[in-house]
Amino acid sequence: MRSTTSRATLATVAASLVTLVAALLPWLQTGRSHRSAFALARSADAIGFVDTPGRRVLVASWYLLPFLVAAVWTAGALGRAALAGALGVVVGAMSIAAGSMVWRWVGLESGPAVALGAGAVTLAAAARLLILSVKPRRTT
Secondary structure, three states: OHHHHHHHHHHHHHHHHHHHHHHHOOOEEEOOEEEOHHHHHHHHHHOOOOOOHHHHHHHHHHOOHHHHHHHHHHHHHOOOHHHHHHHHHHHHHHHHHHHHHHHHHOOOOHHHHHHHHHHHHHHHHHHHHHHHHOOOOOOO
């Protein structure tokens, strides 16, 4: 059982790292310039697109992605499988949400495409890790 949890932890950490790399890939091309997810979020805020509380929360939470990925890696390295799984679920869901929103509004560049795939893998690996890390309770 331990090696299965270790493999699930490794998969969750690796997929989370790929979601961070996806955020740095081109998400939008304007003229000859390519924008990462972070530059796109900053530009959307600058032009007034981030005009509702919900959109503000989404943009603010996106800037937490590097911290969350680091937290997944740290939890995995410390053997805290349940914490790594829970954080991985958040990272995967954020990546899927951001990738699908940008795809719908702007079009599909390499960044959103990789974010969607990596987010799905992160979400699946993290869910598996959570399932494996929850210890069954015996009733007597």
